[in-house]
Amino acid sequence: MDEITFGRVSLTLPGLDEPGLYLSNVESLENGRGIVQDFQYTGADLRALDLADVQLLTGRIADLRAAQFRLSEVRVNSVVFDTADLGNARWSDSKLSRVVFRNCRVMGATLAGLTLEDVLFDNCRLDYCTFEKNRAVGPVVFSKCSLTEASFFDCDLSGAVFDDCVLRRTEFGKGRYQGTDLRGNDLSAVFGVASLSKVIVDRVQQADMAHALLSELEVTFGDVLDGDR
Structure with missing residues (x-):
């Protein structure tokens, strides 16, 4: 398995280039047995993709477009999502292990009840997403992602x-x-600075956090009031 390091954290990546591994092209991620394994799913343009109680094991999902994307109780292991547009995704109650999202657009999505282990979001648009009751049980990295107005609850x-x-x-x-x-x-x-107990920051970021906290508290500076006289 390949690894990639960010600061003090090393992620184990999906081993899709291992000798002897062959990914078969599939036309659907649905399978009567509930398992899709050693697969490659590319170029699909769908009105909706709905998956429940499915295992996606060792594969690549590329150039996927889905106007509606709903996953529930899905186990994903050793899978790369590459250049996927997942619309207003609704993904719940699932476990992701050794999963990479690269150059993906997942704006306005709701990701709830996910267990994450060795998961990398790389250069993704995650604006307006809601992350709710998700749990990192291993390395999780957001690298070069846009999280404008995203929320973590x-x-x-x-x-x-x-x-x-x-x-x-x-x-x-x-x-x-x-x-x-x-x-x-x-x-x-950012909002919610008071919730960020025991995080790791650089010393130069103290001013950023102070600015964010003062903005959130809607503090008024006295010299502004004096200027109104």
């Missing part, structure tokens, strides 16, 4: 990494963020 992101992401009006609600690495990001416009 009741999530356990302990040890997760945000690497060079856009966090404009991103909301960090109640949750666990111990050891979450936020170094190298502009934190001046």
Whole structure:
């Protein structure tokens, strides 16, 4: 298995180029046995993709477009999503292990009740997404992603990494963020700074966090009031 490192965290990537592994082209991700394995699913343009109680094991999903994308109780292991447009995805109660989302557009999605282990979001558009009750049980990395007005509620992101992401009006609600690495990001416009207990930041980010907190508290500076006289 290949690995990639971000700061103090190393992710195990899907081993899709291992000797002897052959990915068969499939026309659908649905299977009567509930298991799709050693597969390649490319170029689909769908009105809707609805999957429930399915296992996707070792494969690549590329150039996928789905106006509606609904997954429930889906186990995904060693899968790469490459250049996928997943519309207003609704993904719930699933486990993802060794999964990469690369150059994906998942705007306005709701991702709820997901267990994440060795999951990488790489150069993805995740604006306006809602992450709810998701749990990192292994490395999770957001790298060069846009998370404008995304929200995290009741999530356990302990040890997760945000690497060079856009966090404009991103909301960090109640949750666990111990050891979450936020170094190298502009934190001046995030919401929920008070929830970010025990995160990792650079010293230069103290001013960003102070600015974000003061904005959230709607503090008025005295010199502004004096100027109104």
